[in-house]
Amino acid sequence: MAMTKRKLKEQARSGRLLLTVLQYLVLITGCLAVFIPIVVILLGAFKDGKEFANSGVFELPKSWSFENFKTAFFEGNVLLGLRNTAVILIASCAGTILTGTMTAFVIQRFDGYFTRTVKALFLLATLLPNISMQVTVFQIVSKMGLYNTMFAPIILYVGTDIISIYIFMQFLSQISTSLDESAIMDGASYPRIYFSIILPNLMPAIATVLIIKFVSIYNDFYTPQLYMQDDRLLVVSTVLYKYISSTKIQWEVVFAGIILCIIPTLVIFLFLQKYIYSGLVSGSVKE
């Protein structure tokens, strides 16, 4: 009796050990699948043209020179791309926060037929497929004379961003209306309530929106590709795309460019990891 019990226990223990080994094996395989393609790019970025052509992808570079990074950054327009992306990012974030919080404030706090209609309109807009819509949006943007200016992506990022409005509305519904009411008792006007009660209380929502905006704008490819053909208006994505659409591709410089473009994302991810997980998930549950 005691024997079999011990045997069972041993069996259970070895079973658990096997399971743990399997679990780590799956995780390590997953991580390798993520790492291997990127490591090849990193190694390639340090090799010079001749070495790149003659060495295997996993061979370490003979010398760790930053020459390719320099070339990509200055001559390869990565610097320009980062600067333009930053300008577009800052302008559209400011625009989204202002218009998004204002819209959410009116829709959430003033209940009535008009605001309910507005809310339904925004809801309806989430259905429209973003990229296909460019077929007709393009004509409006070019009629407005915004083609080949930074205003085109900025105004589109601000004007068609409905997810942010939803996030703001969700947060607003958690801010008690008794706060507004007591301000009303003190004689505060609605604009005053918006600026001194609602806006400060929406800070966590604003942080969430900023994270989502950064990820989507920094990585957006098609809007800048379509609306900003001018070489001075290249952003991160279009700089990289230009590399591979040219006839003579210098792969080692392209790889250095990729690494340079990933670094800002990596730094932000390392510092804001926790907020990024929760922010992106809350952005997806708008349905």
Added chain:
Amino acid sequence: MPLNKSDVSSSQWLSDSELKKLQNRSAPKNGRSFSQWLRTYEGQKFYVSALFLLIPLALLLLFTFVPAANMIVYSFQERDQFGVDPEFVGFQNYITIFTDPDYFITFKNSLYYLVGSVIQQALALLLASILCSKIRAKGFFKGVLFFPYLMNGVAVSIIFLKFFTKGNPPLTQEGTLNSVLMTFGIDPVRWMDAANPVLVNCCLVFVSIWRYIGFDIIMYIGAIQSISPDLYEACDLDGANPWQRFRYIVFPSIKPIISLQLILAVKGAISVFEIPYIITGGNYGTSTFVIKTIETAFKKKQVGLASAMAVVLLIIIIIVTLVQKFLFRDESEVDARKSAEKKRLKMSGKGAL
């Protein structure tokens, strides 16, 4: 200082309209000028709504509803980029989409991505449940698996251009995947082979899974962590093995999220754009519906046909959304009823105590 009791309670118990009356009392009842009215809360609501919504509504109309309306009108026309003498053609554009094999193949291609996203969900679920068990360096694994989701799409695409390269040994080196295979003694394969569109599409689906799986993992981790620990304890007491635990506790609890993800996968599969557009440019039989739409509009300059394609995509998305709303309405209603019941029980329990 003794608090004035009526003051405190009034801020909580007065309704909106009563509060307004309170505020309006100071203003004279008749003969108010417009500027005086604007200062009342009624007036403030009016001008704040107008001012605050002016720009967002204008943008919404200009960049969403006007183009949507145009799209529907254009879809019945044959028209070029500048709209010089458009010609009404009835349903001709729609007929082209569903009969011309050049266009219809894109629906077939989206099936690859649909199957891909089922595999993606299964893998994400596996990884998420491993990450929810007792594992060291959880944060590290989670971070590594999630990071591709944050990476620039063009960067990802170029990384995989290199990944799938077939080398030409004396001149160019083998790509990443072939180099890995060769260390295991497997001959290099031509992945991006124009003669083998099935293989090329599978490669593209792999890239898509690589890029997007991290997000699903995070979603599933959130869902699994919201399961009550009591259930696990009961499960352990009954001596369930990990598979039984997953099958009878985890899976039923997160089933709604899994089915939601699968429905959204339909939307995702028909809207694939970026990865195939950059890696193959839609060549080698890898064109997707959205790539074809964009090509038709901006390369072939057939805005009418492209609009019809956009309308078809919109209709598919509306159908999927309606299915999703229909399937999930019941559950949320049931949930609401359940929680109301619970509340009532709690209240009555309190009363009994």
